[in-house]
Amino acid sequence: MEQSEITVEVDATVSSTQVSPQDISITLRPGSETSVVVAVKQLERYPVDLYYLVDVSASMQENLDHLKTVGVALSLRMTEHSSDLWLGFGSFVDKPVSPYINVHPSKINNPCSDYEIRCRPAHGFHHVLSMTGNMSEFTRVIKRQRISGNMDTPEGGLDAMLQAAVCQRSVGWRPEAKRLLLLMTDQPSHLALDSRLAGIVTPHDGLCHLENNVYTGSTRMDHPSVGQLSDKLLENHIYSIFAVEKQQYQWYKELVRFLPGSYLGKLGLFQAPNLIELVVDAYKVYFNITIRMHSCPEDAEDEDVTVLVRPVGYNESTVIRIHSKCGCSCGPTRRCNDASQCRGSSYQEQRPDHRLIMDSNWNCKADGSDVDCSGRGVCGCGRCLCEQTRLGTVYGKYCEIDDFSCSYEGGLLCGGRGVCVSGECVCEDDWTGDSCGCPVSKATCQSANGLLCSGRGRCVCGMCVCDDPWPSGDFCERCPACQSTCQSYWYVSFCIDGSFY
Numbered sequence: 001m002e003q004s005e006i007t008v009e010v011d012a013t014v015s016s017t018q019v020s021p022q023d024i025s026i027t028l029r030p031g032s033e034t035s036v037v038v039a040v041k042q043l044e045r046y047p048v049d050l051y052y053l054v055d056v057s058a059s060m061q062e063n064l065d066h067l068k069t070v071g072v073a074l075s076l077r078m079t080e081h082s083s084d085l086w087l088g089f090g091s092f093v094d095k096p097v098s099p100y101i102n103v104h105p106s107k108i109n110n111p112c113s114d115y116e117i118r119c120r121p122a123h124g125f126h127h128v129l130s131m132t133g134n135m136s137e138f139t140r141v142i143k144r145q146r147i148s149g150n151m152d153t154p155e156g157g158l159d160a161m162l163q164a165a166v167c168q169r170s171v172g173w174r175p176e177a178k179r180l181l182l183l184m185t186d187q188p189s190h191l192a193l194d195s196r197l198a199g200i201v202t203p204h205d206g207l208c209h210l211e212n213n214v215y216t217g218s219t220r221m222d223h224p225s226v227g228q229l230s231d232k233l234l235e236n237h238i239y240s241i242f243a244v245e246k247q248q249y250q251w252y253k254e255l256v257r258f259l260p261g262s263y264l265g266k267l268g269l270f271q272a273p274n275l276i277e278l279v280v281d282a283y284k285v286y287f288n289i290t291i292r293m294h295s296c297p298e299d300a301e302d303e304d305v306t307v308l309v310r311p312v313g314y315n316e317s318t319v320i321r322i323h324s325k326c327g328c329s330c331g332p333t334r335r336c337n338d339a340s341q342c343r344g345s346s347y348q349e350q351r352p353d354h355r356l357i358m359d360s361n362w363n364c365k366a367d368g369s370d371v372d373c374s375g376r377g378v379c380g381c382g383r384c385l386c387e388q389t390r391l392g393t394v395y396g397k398y399c400e401i402d403d404f405s406c407s408y409e410g411g412l413l414c415g416g417r418g419v420c421v422s423g424e425c426v427c428e429d430d431w432t433g434d435s436c437g438c439p440v441s442k443a444t445c446q447s448a449n450g451l452l453c454s455g456r457g458r459c460v461c462g463m464c465v466c467d468d469p470w471p472s473g474d475f476c477e478r479c480p481a482c483q484s485t486c487q488s489y490w491y492v493s494f495c496i497d498g499s500f501y
Contacts, residue, residue: 023319026320026323028325029325046178048082048180049088049172049178050085051089051181051182053164053182053184055185056092057093057147073276086172087129089142091123092126093148094154096108100122100151101150123218124215125214126214127170130171154189155188157189158191158224159223159224160215161233162204163215164181166207166236167210173236180241180279183240183243185248186245192223201222204217204225226255227258229259241262241279242255243275291322308320364383374396406425414435416436438461439462445462445475454477456479
């Protein structure tokens, strides 16, 4: 097939808007894709709210000391990008219940009593400072912060993030500002269902539970799920930044994939210069958007589709106009004049062994199935385009075959004696069983006397299973307790009233 037609036209007119370009036009054909870059231009007058959410467990002592020098330095650096920066602050440790903390009376008020250090009590979330443009007040609050302590390694960061996002009135998020939530920690976070260890089984309700700036739902509700947190961040137009130490970078790298509008930074220690660069880099956002056209509906004509792309935390959008070229005229080759294929033409199916199979059946549903492509692909022009997965290869006319979801034997899928179809092994003619590990032939159960399992058992999966406990051996051939035919008849006489029987 020839190269599918792709054109991209960008209206890059300079204006005072934040999101650029404002207008993009794209022409695509089935099977083609393209990428566009949307930049977020920061206007000097645009307000920015930055909320510091800091892990104050004992291991964060040195990082907390470095943070105390950040406030003024960050405000000075951010004036290069915004003249209206407000800062807020909150802290978290973990749920203040066992087994997350030591509940001995001497440890509750001072978790660091063993080290003759005065620590603050553990807490799920404490909102300390509402948004303010007073940098002196922010610096004063930071310098007063003390560490706390808990028992296990993961902390309650996601629990605290949700409260910081939904408690808008307490935190003081400004409606017109770009909202940045900066989480600082050196440990992973607890996830939903972890609270069962403490006997807490009530799911999080996603609401604000602050009383006197303290999170009161910490001991009553489970940690939020990642999906629930994602919804609340989007709902409240909050852009999250994770500043984590390098040992936890991979853990949070997987997490941010499920949190739209998130930015992850790897730091050795949270020193002021590094933290400032992290915030500034997160502030200057670019989005790479990939647009792919899988297929056209049956008998479809050319169609225009408009998509609005709005970056998280902004009230402006980029308009992407997509012109889909579906209509075509067909010649003797049964292909569109401009390289697309027409309905009714043959297609090629790629299998793992790279053999090409021609097929003219355009139905995407297997017999007895009510879903296209076995639910593992996309139907385009009557052809199944199977999904790609890290687990293995999905193929087949209806994407019904794969090389990973069936039983294994000896490290091989279906024992190397069959193929995996719809989650079950379809074995070669001479084999059967869940993993094709059982020979159909019973030759391996034939004993020396010509009988199957010496006449004392059944052949199951190529091996003899003896009928009762006495026979033994591979062919049930050993049986000292078994009697011969002649010995199996006993003559018993007994006397009753002087007569023998």
